Amino acid sequence: QITLKESGPTLVKPTQTLTLTCTFSGFSLSTSGVGVGWIRQPPGKALEWLALIYWDDDKRYSPSLKSRLTITKDTSKNQVVLTMTNMDPVDTATYYCAHRNIAAAGTVAFDYWGQGTLVTVSS
């Protein structure tokens, strides 16, 4: 049974750096084809993909946010960490992490999602 859970601050000030942790179970990020991504959703708005890290440490970022994002993994702890620098009120959103499997038998979609964590950016 695959589960993911996001954790981090609920409130950050403008210009601060946000650090979010995704703790997962039911799969290993050392298994070929497996990845964990981050997606966010501003209140009442659509989903936006942010970043993705694969089992082989390949990392992909949204071009529009690439300069502000860093994604890392700790395989031994079953965790993926996303940092976003220079936070702004427009970054207020629910942040989700999700599992992806690009192996031949995988869905290649984001097939398991965490519950999300709401981050508010305000002074």
Place this chain on the structure above:
Amino acid sequence: DIVMTQTPLSSPVTLGQPASISCRSSQSLVHSDGNTYLSWLQQRPGQPPRLLIYKISNRFSGVPDRFSGSGAGTDFTLKISRVEAEDVGVYYCMQTTQFPLTFGPGTKVDIK
């Protein structure tokens, strides 16, 4: 970037009646490996997104068979054969063929 569009953006439906959502991509979603990585997600009110359909037409584990996906290339459709009350929510198409990964704007399905 591949831009995903959806129509309609809002769909009031009658319980027990069918519903259909269209999704169009700005370029072909056929990957170099021959697969088309178009998926559909459901987001019920207050809930995280849930995968319904992957690779155009494959239902994910636990998804009722009243949900079906079809299409090819740049045009795709999600159909609900008979809408139930639990189907209320926002439906997103998403392409995972090419980076950056992109979502459609969402279609809100509610009951008339």
